Amino acid sequence: MSESPDVEAVFWDIGGVILRMESVRAAHREFVERLCAEYPATAAADAALEQWRSVLGTYFGERDGTAFRPAREGYRLAVDEILTVSPEETEWESLFRRIRDERAEPNPDAVAAIGTLADAPLHQGVISDVDDDEGEQLLRTFGVWDAMDSYTASEAVGRTKPDPAMFETALTKAGVEPAQAVMIGDRYEHDMDGGTEAGLWTVAYGAEDGPAVDIALDDLRELPDWLGISDGE
Incomplete structure (x- = not known):
């Protein structure tokens, strides 16, 4: 030492x-599953989860150097990709926060x-x-x-x-x-x-x-x- x-x-x-971080990944999975169950989605939950991960990976990967990009905007973009309705027509943010608070360890x-x-x-x-x-x-x-x-x-x-x-x-x-x-x-x-x-x-x-x-x-x-x-x- x-x-x-x-x-x-x-x-x-x-x-x-x-x-x-394992609990974060589990929370994101549950969020996407609930999202697909409650709103019309472009794909089944497993495929939607891959969309979620891909959109977030691209969003943060396009950051300019060390410039900050808010995660909440990345989440909104991912929700928009997954659903066939506008995120503004859903209660995705409250659902996300509730699952995060319940599942984060x-x-x-x-x-x-x-x-x-x-x-x-x-x-x-x-x-x-x-x-x-x-x-x-x-x-x-x-x-x-x-x-x-x-x-x-x-x-x-x-x-x-x-x-x-x-x-x-x-x-x-x-x-x-x-x-x-x-x-x-x-x-x-x-x-x-x-x-x-x-x-x-x-x-x-x-x-x-x-x-x-x-x-x-x-x-x-x-x-x-x-x-x-x-x-x-």
Whole structure:
């Protein structure tokens, strides 16, 4: 295990770290199935799910560099592709939110680590490439919103990681220098490279290893120990 850093701020990614992505995929599948059951669709549910994935892949793939594209617009485009009626004639958004809130699952190891760090004398925040309201709702659903001292979402910044603006915005909110902060993420280019280039320590959780990784953890409950923090401190 690498040398423990002396940090004053810990920043979390949401998807793949706090949020279990398997549950997101399951929620999307259920949403498409319900959508096809309630409204006239161009194809059966399995084919519609492939349409959903294809439209979203194209939508995010056409992003200009690190410019932010709201997920809600991608969802609307995918719904428009799947249904034979206009999305405006449906209640797809409320259906999507309801299924997301019911099916999205937190990573229990991350929730446990966040709880431990919440009692420590450091700043805890989020740096995530999400729509502002969607990220906040997920954190509230998982019961960790109140443990966060700051929240930096791509929608508010207008950029996505690894753009320096994401990290600079979060550091400004925390009032700390880059070397006093650590980034926990699951994507090498976005979180590890981006964090390292911004001067932060990096913790890889599911991200590939490489020179931008300071430490890789399979169990985020080990994070407080690496930071020199234990329960009750």
